[in-house]
Amino acid sequence: xxxxxxxxxxxxxxxxPVPARKEREALIKVSSAGICRTDLExxxxxxxxxxxxxxxxxxxxxxxxxxxxxGKRVVGEINISCDVCAYCxxxxxxxxxxxxxxxxxxxxxxxxxxxxxxxxxxxxxxxSVSDEEAxxxxxxxxxxxxxxxxxxKEGDKVCVLGDGRIGLLAGQVLSLTGCSLTVxxxxxxxxxxxxxxxxxxxxxxxxxxxxxDFVIECTxxxxxxxxxxxxxxPRGTVILKTTVAxxxxxxxxxxxxxxxTVLGSRCGPxxxxxxxxxxxxxxxxxxxxxxFSLDEGVEAINYASENKAIKVLMKV
Amino acid sequence: xxxxxxxxxxxxxxxxPVPARKEREALIKVSSAGICRTDLExxxxxxxxxxxxxxxxxxxxxxxxxxxxxGKRVVGEINISCDVCAYCxxxxxxxxxxxxxxxxxxxxxxxxxxxxxxxxxxxxxxxSVSDEEAxxxxxxxxxxxxxxxxxxKEGDKVCVLGDGRIGLLAGQVLSLTGCSLTVxxxxxxxxxxxxxxxxxxxxxxxxxxxxxDFVIECTxxxxxxxxxxxxxxPRGTVILKTTVAxxxxxxxxxxxxxxxTVLGSRCGPxxxxxxxxxxxxxxxxxxxxxxFSLDEGVEAINYASENKAIKVLMKV
Numbered sequence: 001x002x003x004x005x006x007x008x009x010x011x012x013x014x015x016x017p018v019p020a021r022k023e024r025e026a027l028i029k030v031s032s033a034g035i036c037r038t039d040l041e042x043x044x045x046x047x048x049x050x051x052x053x054x055x056x057x058x059x060x061x062x063x064x065x066x067x068x069x070x071g072k073r074v075v076g077e078i079n080i081s082c083d084v085c086a087y088c089x090x091x092x093x094x095x096x097x098x099x100x101x102x103x104x105x106x107x108x109x110x111x112x113x114x115x116x117x118x119x120x121x122x123x124x125x126x127x128s129v130s131d132e133e134a135x136x137x138x139x140x141x142x143x144x145x146x147x148x149x150x151x152x153k154e155g156d157k158v159c160v161l162g163d164g165r166i167g168l169l170a171g172q173v174l175s176l177t178g179c180s181l182t183v184x185x186x187x188x189x190x191x192x193x194x195x196x197x198x199x200x201x202x203x204x205x206x207x208x209x210x211x212x213d214f215v216i217e218c219t220x221x222x223x224x225x226x227x228x229x230x231x232x233x234p235r236g237t238v239i240l241k242t243t244v245a246x247x248x249x250x251x252x253x254x255x256x257x258x259x260x261t262v263l264g265s266r267c268g269p270x271x272x273x274x275x276x277x278x279x280x281x282x283x284x285x286x287x288x289x290x291x292f293s294l295d296e297g298v299e300a301i302n303y304a305s306e307n308k309a310i311k312v313l314m315k316v
Numbered sequence: 317x318x319x320x321x322x323x324x325x326x327x328x329x330x331x332x333p334v335p336a337r338k339e340r341e342a343l344i345k346v347s348s349a350g351i352c353r354t355d356l357e358x359x360x361x362x363x364x365x366x367x368x369x370x371x372x373x374x375x376x377x378x379x380x381x382x383x384x385x386x387g388k389r390v391v392g393e394i395n396i397s398c399d400v401c402a403y404c405x406x407x408x409x410x411x412x413x414x415x416x417x418x419x420x421x422x423x424x425x426x427x428x429x430x431x432x433x434x435x436x437x438x439x440x441x442x443x444s445v446s447d448e449e450a451x452x453x454x455x456x457x458x459x460x461x462x463x464x465x466x467x468x469k470e471g472d473k474v475c476v477l478g479d480g481r482i483g484l485l486a487g488q489v490l491s492l493t494g495c496s497l498t499v500x501x502x503x504x505x506x507x508x509x510x511x512x513x514x515x516x517x518x519x520x521x522x523x524x525x526x527x528x529d530f531v532i533e534c535t536x537x538x539x540x541x542x543x544x545x546x547x548x549x550p551r552g553t554v555i556l557k558t559t560v561a562x563x564x565x566x567x568x569x570x571x572x573x574x575x576x577t578v579l580g581s582r583c584g585p586x587x588x589x590x591x592x593x594x595x596x597x598x599x600x601x602x603x604x605x606x607x608f609s610l611d612e613g614v615e616a617i618n619y620a621s622e623n624k625a626i627k628v629l630m631k632v
Contacts, residue, residue: 087550095550095574149575225568234403234411243569250566252541253559255580258411259465262578264571 002316003052003112004297010043012297016052019108021116026064028074028117030316033057033110033294034135035304037165037220038243039103043301046245047104054111055103058125058134059316066119075137077121077270078102094267111297113316123270126278132291135313136284137273139166143173144276145268146239152214154178161228162218163190163201165287165311166241170216172282175199184208184231190310193286217241225262226250234258239265287311318632319368319428320613326359328613332368335424335432342380342435344390346632349373349426349610350451351620353481353536354559355419359617362561363420370427371419374441374450375632382435389441391453392433393586394418410583427613429632439586442594448607451629452600453589455482459489460592461584462532462555470494473527477544478534479506479517481603481627482557486532488598491515500524500547506626509602533557541578542566550574555581603627 003016021027034056042049055078061069081088081096088096102117103109125134143166152158156179160170163185171183171194183201185191191201202208208231215228216239225248228238240262255262276282289309292300294316304312319332337343350372358365371394377385397404397412404412418433419425441450459482468474472495476486479501487499487510499517501507507517518524524547532555533544541564544554556578571578592598605625608616610632620628 092551097550234413235408240568240572243572247565247567249563250568251563252556252566252580255578256556256559256582257580259580259582261580262571264568264573264575264577266572266575 001113002294004054004294004301005051006043006053007050010298010301012295016112018114019116021063023065024120025116025118026061026066026069026074026122028059028076028115029062030057030059030110030113030115031073032059032131032135033314033316034139035301035312035314036139039301040305041243041245042104044245046243049104051103052108052110052112053103054109055101056135056138057110057115058131058137059110059115061122062114064119069119069122073125073131073134074122075125075134075270075274076102076115076117076123077141077267078104078138079267080107080118080121111294111314113294123274126274129274129277132288132313133277133284136169136287137270137277140169140173140273140276140282140284141268141270142166142241142266143170143268144272145265146170146216147173147177148269149263149265150214150237150239152177152179155180156213157211157233158182158214158216159184159212159231160216160218161224161231162220163187164218164220166218166220168193168287168310169282169284170218170241171199172197173276174216176276176281179214182212197283212236214239222246222248229254229260232258232260235260237261237263239263241265288313291315317429318610319424320370320610320617321367322359322369323366326614326617328611332428334430337379337432339381340434340436341432342377342382342385342390342438344375344392344431344433345378346373346375346426346429346431347389348375348447348451349630349632350455351617351628351630352455355617356621357559357561358420360561362559365420367419368424368426368428369419370425371417372451372454373426373431374447374453375426375431377438378430380435385435385438389447389450390438391441391450391586391590392418392431392439393437393457393583394420394454395583396423396434396437427610427630429610439590442590445590445593448604448629449593449600452485452603453586453593456485456489456589456592456598456600457584457586458482458557458582459486459584460588461581462486463489463493464585465579465581466530466553466555468493468495468530471496472529473549474498474530474532475500475528475547476532476534477540477547478536479503480534480536482534482536484509484603484626485598485600486534486557487515488513489592490532492592492597495530498528513599528552530555538562538564545570545576548574548576551576553577553579555579557581604629607631
């Protein structure tokens, strides 16, 4: 099959073996895949990953022991857990210490013709949601993780920091809570997408005020966490979404002095993400800057690396 | 009056002016004071403090508009707030943005014959508690802040990381919760104080397991936070107590990936601390390694800097 492969460097292969599906897995023909910032970190060395990257996708089940799924359009949760450990038993499958992670940790991903995933990881795509929209289920779910972790109430002052892919999704999802929301970013044209939806935005400046009960850090940058600490109120909460290849040099004293809560946030529930797309509560297609074919995958990754578009897709 | 003064360097003065008490303040004759790690950071430049350091003390009220306090033995909360801002109104006086902090921020401290504090900051010392024990009320209160911030339940696996002054107090206070407690430190002789009280301890090694629901980081070291991240469970909580003069170089990815909560923790409530001393629930005097006179203050600070004792006191 065709695949994009990372093995110290990224290359395109025409004859990568089709993955063999295990029992309780489905073989999925990928139809569309999205490039995430994590993919860009992976090709910088994050997670020491080798193999096929890609964890945002939509596809069609081609082989599966559950016949009711055959031919169905699906998206898939990316953590493949052992199902027997204490974490799996405690409904914390995404934290299973034995897990593999699609396109990130010991499991080939979706930048290929085919991918396999356990049936329990699959969610059907409603007819009213296109493949291109469905590619956003995974990052949208990561945003819905936030509202599951903390109770954000009407009137709470919330800042989404960052106007990249996750920031623009988080802005839309957080606006559904009725909180007092400001999305702060560095790109007027990206922020304008949210303004069209009635969401308040602000350009990042040196004079941002320390005024937020919650700051959702989605900058994707080394410095984003420290910026978040300068605008969160004492006893406020910073939700940390950014992982980076490498260490961070930070002043943590304000965390202690101001008794800040810093809460890491990763993968989230697929159901509300699918439902938000089905109900047209969020609008993801304006984020798609360019769509490449899988054959053009290396070019697509380079294009995404150069920040030429908010979201880059691959049509497989 | 006699005072220990920090003005780029630390020196002892025989003729520092006695502070004038403001309305609603008390003038307190200091009887005993404790050297805290924050004092040692201050003389390295932390907080850019200039003046008389010292914020752990016991003393006797010598002048005060509230006559019922005259002659009474007291300890004092260290944050002096404005009483009118939104934080003060919301019962977050310790986070008042206009606050001064005794011996730490724009307010002369207790390494002197006299100190002033607002009457609302004072707490009387019960007869059964000595001055030396009362000096520990402030750091003990900082430890009781933890149990106010998070709900630690019987059976929760809790690690106190660090066997310095705060670690040994935190170990004792946390043991009162009925949690499954381990205090991890680097000094066998310090840990043995806790073992005598039936508290489980462990020497820090390279093979510590990732096994704790809560890690209370009290190491006082640059690297303590990162060690805490290696032993806290996914979705667990690290309580961060350590402030340092300078920045920290850390890998924050595990905070995101494992969805860790990092919670800064500073000053705490005096009432439970006074009560714990009165009820002999904690034993602080074994921590006192050496007591100096105020005249020997510079020597006392140097002695504490060299980690020659867990706690160094000054008799004033």
